[in-house]
Amino acid sequence: MRPDPETEMLRHVRKPIRHDAADRHVQGNAPYIDDILEPEGTLHVVPGGAPVAHGRITRLDLSAVRAAPGVVAVLTVSDIPAKNDVSPVAGDDPLFVETSIEFHGQPVFAVVAETRDAARRAVRRAVIETAEDKPLVDVADALKADADIMPPYAFRRGEPEAVIAAAPATVAGTLRIGGQEHFYLEGQVALAVPGEDGTLTIHSSTQHPSEVQHVVARVLGLADAAVEVVVRRMGGGFGGKESQASGWAAMAALAAKVTGRPAKVRLDRDDDFAMTGKRHDFLVTYRAAHDADGRIEAVDVAFAGRCGYSHDLSSSINDRTMFHADNAYFYPQVHIASRRLKTHTVSNTAFRGFGGPQGMVFAERLMDDIAWATGRDPLDIRYANLYGTSERNITPYGMTVEDNVAEALMRQLEASSDYRARRQEITAFNAGSRFLKKGLSLTPVKFGISFTTTFLNQAGALVHVYQDGSVHLNHGGTEMGQGLFVKVAQIVADEFGIGLDRVRITATHTGKVPNTSPTAASSGTDMNGMAAKKAAAEIRERLAEFIARDWQVPVASIVFRDDRVSSGEMSLSFPEVVKKAYLARTHLSAAGFYATPKITWDRPKATGRPFFYFAYGASCSEVTIDTLTGEFTLDRVDILHDAGRSLNPAIDIGQIEGGFVQGLGWLTMEELVFDAKGRLRTHAPSTYKIPTARDVPADFRVAFFDNPNREDTVHRSKAIGEPPLMLANSVWCAIADAVHALAPGKAVALDAPATPEAILRACMAQTGSAG
Structure with missing residues (x-):
């Protein structure tokens, strides 16, 4: 350095x-909220959820619940003194169902009892009769029904459709990108303690204390100043506690208000899975034109995102998917469109990367598609399309890329990872191996740093x-x-x-x-x-x-x-x-x-400078897949990441490694499965797989790129929280590279996550074999 x-x-x-x-x-x-010594008389609150995903309540009988041992109160919408709304933006997230049910497990009531066990047992006594309607469950359902939860949005430069129509060389495809459960170690939890004159102190596991304050005050009809929110630490957040901690804090606060006693909500893990939002999943359709050298001439891409039953933060999340649909690449003429779709599933929410990773996965698939079509090394296609200088440094949303170090960083990683020699070794291995195939990929990260909702900065x-x-x-x-x-x-x-x-x-x-x-x-x-x-x-x-x-x-x-x-x-x-x-x-x-200085964003005109600066990185991953089972091993990972002048290298290395592994989970093993009735079937550790220590490669090399931030940040550092997650794109691309070895020259049909089943399907499609 x-x-x-x-x-x-x-x-x-x-x-x-x-x-x-x-x-x-x-x-x-280290004390978390559930470790706080409970004030004398603390009550425990457990929500009761809707038994169907879509319909209306025709009969609600809670008499047996109220009569259960240890029950002090049963809360419903009629107990709310002010507004039945715990939403962050749009006013469409009720604390309790009134009549219409919008997702399976949506809170209908809550039991307040002397113990958590008593409350959990009492919840089961509820009688909820419904008139069930057919739910919209996935993106395809919502597209067929034209179920847009908010207006479509797009960025445009030039006339890419005309360029693509006239181009001699094009690629096109469809890509499904799955969601992800936050799976924080500490679930959603809040403790509400009543004070003088109707005031409340809330201990909440939240990333947004002020929003919890606003929402609790809104539900109870209090001034913000009457609610104090305290957060010492969370056992993980990852975006899942940015907006969706508020409802549980409001539920605890309502219980404290009704009973005059301290009250605590701590969701069971299964309830947490069913009742809280995930990373947005997308269906992506795209076309692009390129020249003989693989340089892009035009891109036309459409993102269809499952938002769930309400707005939550989906507007900004889908916008950020669009902001990052270019990743580190220049699109001369481009149309990036987005539809935000309503489904009768839990409302999706913020997750590390906030929509950006989904856009970047598309960008990397596009680079691989062009490489497969031209027969060139995918890394060379990536180099050919990187942002440059002069006219090749303007994003689709009009921001000039002033601090571009992507190529220098990638060239350094190419050398330190010995990419070219390993590519030759892998080609030789694949030629001599019938069932095991290796793949290698080096992918960049360019991630914008700032809230795109400007006032939050x-x-x-x-x-x-x-x-x-x-x-x-x-x-x-x-x-x-x-x-x-x-x-x-x-x-x-x-x-x-x-x-x-x-x-x-x-x-x-x-x-x-x-x-x-x-x-x-x-x-x-x-x-x-x-x-x-x-x-x-x-x-x-x-x-x-x-x-x-x-x-x-x-x-x-x-x-x-x-x-x-x-x-x-x-x-x-x-x-x-x-x-x-x-x-x-x-x-x-x-x-x-x-x-934060310098940032501007005019959303109606789709232009401005939404980010103060960009953080960069690159990763090189090598995998081996078993084409008979779809299983894979991650053999080696090399990472070079731009943290500016790191404020704390030990902490930042941990964030890079942890973010990479979380991205690895999202792209290779974490699969959310809803059935046709809108019920989440992967609702516990027994049915939802996350990475473990055994999934981390034994050969894992992480280094910092020497690049002080050109902007006047604190000690010229760069943000480190979200960007490393996208380094895992190289693993997903390496798996596709291994599948490609079965039939070179043919595009690979691999969705995300690349579970063994998905890899096996891709292998069979590549060879044309029957299922």
Whole structure:
């Protein structure tokens, strides 16, 4: 890595410091919401779900539920004092069904009991009679019914349809991309504690405390200021707790309101699967024209996304799929269309990448299609179509790609992974192996960083310095295991020039920092880190001005470093300076605020700069498939990722590895199955497969690309939360490459996820064998 003078001055930032709760995580004593000592009299709330996916309730008899042992109350829509709405945007997510049922398991009522076991047993006594209608379950059903839940949307440049129609060389195809269950370690949970004058404190496992505050206040008819939301940590979020934690917090709050006692909701894993949203699945149809060298001339692609029964965040998620349908490639003439479809399934929601991964999977399939059609190495097709300079650096939505390092990064990974030699070895292996086939793929990642809903790009922080020199740090970001808290603490410690042990990390709290944005869009550190840095810098400047007056020296001569404040030969410890400043009546608290600069987005005109910058990466994966069973092994993975100047290399390596493995699961084994009645059949660990340690390759190489962020981010770092998930595209493409070896020159029909069944189907289609 190139020498950087600032790095030498920093004591904590850019150092591999372990997670602030690492010891407690390993020992099992990091408290999550279900570990909080319950206040005396705490009640337990369990929802009762609809028995059909679509229809209306004709009779609801809860008398046996109310009579069950331990039951204190049974909540229905009639108990809601204000609005029956827990939606983030569109007002179409009822807390409880009124009459119309929109998905199987939709909450109809909730039991409030002395114990969780009593509540679970009582739920089963409900009598729910319905008039059942035929549900729309998958994308094909919704397309046939023209069931658009919101208007279609498109980006356009030029006349790609005409170019494709006249082109001598074209490719076309259909691709199905599956959804994904979040499968966080800590499920949806909330504890509501009533206070004075009808106020409430909510402990919620949420990525968006302010939204939980708004939704609880909306349901109960309270002012926002009457609801405080506290989040110390989550056992994973991945987007599933951005909007969909609110309903469970509102259910607990309603129980507390009705009974006057603390109340807790903790969903059973099966209920969590059935009642909460997933990653959106898509049906993608596309056509493209290319020249003899495989360079794209025009692209026409349509994404049909299953949104589920309500809007949730589907508008922005589908938009981001479109934003990333180019991945790292330039489309001279292009039409990217999207339909957002209603089905009678649980409302899909945010998931790591927020729709971007689905768009990028399409882009990589397109590159492979062109490679298969031209007979060229897929990597060379990717190089031929990368964004470049001048006229080849404008995205389909009008943003100039100013920081493009994709080719340099890919060339470096090509060399370090020994791609060309391995390609020759694999070709030789496949020629001599009848049933086992190897595949190799190197794919890039270009991911836009910022919320595309512009107003969300803001953050606040609160920093106090106490008389003894200890620091209290609070900000609007939430910790879900990703290391946000320790990174922000590193930033604050270096701002004051003090040890990290002096910085006290505190729970996210709407009563300390108001109007927070969700910890999402990979922007948690970018925004909250900068807000905290500004707050700490403000206090440091006050201290510097005070001590400069006291010592009669220029403010510019004051240095904060190694737990001391110095100017020339004069020096005091940081606590000594703080104490003196306090006695001199110096203000030692500050609220910092940060709003991401430069971003604009005009959605009606489909143009602007929706992203502050792009994060880049590339991965090279080698697989072996068994063409008789469809099973595969991941033999080796090489990753080179652009984290800018990493704030914490240890944390960031973990995020890269973890994101890759989560993407591996999505693209190769995690399959959501709904039956014809709209019931989720993969609703538990017994029926839904996620990656384990055995799925991680023994040969797994991860390195950082040396590339300080050209934009003025906190210490020139880059976001690391979402982009690594898309590195797993190389595994899916490598599997397709292995299938292709069965009949070179023929396009591979492989959908995602590439389960053994899907791989076997693709192998049979490739060879033309019967099923």
